[in-house]
Amino acid sequence: MNNGPVDCVIKTPVSLQIGDTVTDMLRPGVYVTDIAFPNGKPIKVQEISFKNYYSAFLSVRLLRREEGNHEGAASAKWVTCLRNFPLMANPHTEAGSQDYFSVFRQQMLVEPDNVYSVRLILRQPSSSWLNFSIDEIKIYDRTQEDAQRGVPTWLSSLTNAAEPLLLHGLPDPETVSSSIQQMWALTEVMQSNQTTASVGRFDVDGCYDINLLSYT
Numbered sequence: 334m335n336n337g338p339v340d341c342v343i344k345t346p347v348s349l350q351i352g353d354t355v356t357d358m359l360r361p362g363v364y365v366t367d368i369a370f371p372n373g374k375p376i377k378v379q380e381i382s383f384k385n386y387y388s389a390f391l392s393v394r395l396l397r398r399e400e401g402n403h404e405g406a407a408s409a410k411w412v413t414c415l416r417n418f419p420l421m422a423n424p425h426t427e428a429g430s431q432d433y434f435s436v437f438r439q440q441m442l443v444e445p446d447n448v449y450s451v452r453l454i455l456r457q458p459s460s461s462w463l464n465f466s467i468d469e470i471k472i473y474d475r476t477q478e479d480a481q482r483g484v485p486t487w488l489s490s491l492t493n494a495a496e497p498l499l500l501h502g503l504p505d506p507e508t509v510s511s512s513i514q515q516m517w518a519l520t521e522v523m524q525s526n527q528t529t530a531s532v533g534r535f536d537v538d539g540c541y542d543i544n545l546l547s548y549t
Contacts, residue, residue, distance in 0.1 A: 336474075336476065337473075338471035338472055338473055339370060339376055339472055339473065339474045340370065340371055340372065341368050341369065341370050341371070341451075341472055342368065342369045342370075342371055343366065343368050343470055344366060344367045344368070344369070345366075346364040346365065346366045346455075346466065347364070347365045347366075348363070348364055349362070349363035349364070349365065362456060362457060362458060363454065363455065363456050364388075364454075364455045364465070364466060365452060365453070365454050365455075366452070366453045366455070366467075366470075367450060367451070367452050367453075368450065368451040368452070368453070368470065368472065369449075369450050370449065370450070373449075375397075375398060375446075375447040375448055375449050376448050376472075376474040376475075377438075377445065377446045377447070377448070377474060377475035378395070378438055378441075378445035378446075378448050378451070378472060378473070378474070378475065379437070379438055379473045379474060379475035379476075380435055380436065380437050380438070380471075380472070380473040381393065381435070381436045381451070381470070381471070381472050381473075382433070382434065382435040382436075382469075382470075382471045382473075383433070383434055383467040383468065383469055383470045383471070384431070384432075384433050384434075384467065384468045384469045385420045385421075385429065385430060385431060385432050385433075385434060385467055386430070386431060386464075386465060386466045386467060386468055387421075387430045387431075387457060387462040387464065387465040387466075388420050388421070388455040388456070388457055388465045388466065388467055389419070389420060389421045389424035389456055389457045389458060389459065389465075390417045390418065390419060390420065390455070390456040390457075391415065391417075391418045391420055391434075391436075391453065391454070391455060391456075391467070392413065392415055392416050392417055392418070392453075392454040392456075393413070393414050393415035393418075393436065393441070393451065393452070393453060393454070394411050394412065394413050394414070394451075394452040394454065395411070395412055395414050395443070395445055395448045395450070395451055395452075396409045396410070396411055396448065396449045396450035396451075396452070397409055397410065397411075397412050397443070397445070397446070397447055397448050397449070398410075398447040398449065399447075409447075409449050411452070412443050413442065413443075414441040414442050414443050414445055415436060415440065415441055415442065416442070417456070418436065418440075420432070420434060424457060424458055424459035424461075425459045425461050430462075433469075438475065446475075451472060453467065453470070455467060
């Protein structure tokens with residue numbers, strides 16, 4: 334299991350106006366939010382989770398240092414790891430408008446390693462909603478254990494295969510297996526000894542016992 338979200342500073346979203354900014358009736362169609370890590374150390378992004386609020390599309394850009402480059406954030410470059418990820422089935426309807434989402438590294442276009450900053454770009458082309466954003470943003474770092482296992486983070490909470498399996502209150506597996514084998518063998522014997530002769534309900538050698546007959 335991951336160790337919880339990393340510490341980060343979520344900056345105030347910056348709006349990008351669509352159309353003539355002089356007109357009061359126009360509203361922003363794009364919001365850009367930058368997220369920085371206060372300790373200055375790059376992370377390997379495992380997951381980005383958030384709650385939507387009427388945002389239609391999400392794009393994610395990373396300030397990432399190339400592998401083998403040890404000059405730090407000064408030499409890092411912005412790359413797009415997620416482009417126009419749909420958060421609402423239709424920008425003009427409610428579906429998905431307030432859902433929780435998680436974006437995992439397996440969904441990203443580039444390896445999200447050596448990341449110094451994350452930029453979230455929200456788009457809402459519909460004029461049906463006055464405001465849109467995402468809340469409860471959390472970013473999880475990829476731990477060493479997750480990298481070695483190569484499995485989703487939720488699988489790491491399962492019992493280690495090396496640990497003994499506790500079977501309190503359950504029958505011994507070997508005893509159960511032996512009983513099942515005996516039942517299977519008995520079934521095979523019964524099937525092999527089946528006869529094709531027709532058996533009547535009350536007849537014995539073609540005759541009926543008078544006590545088994547009833548009169549009306």
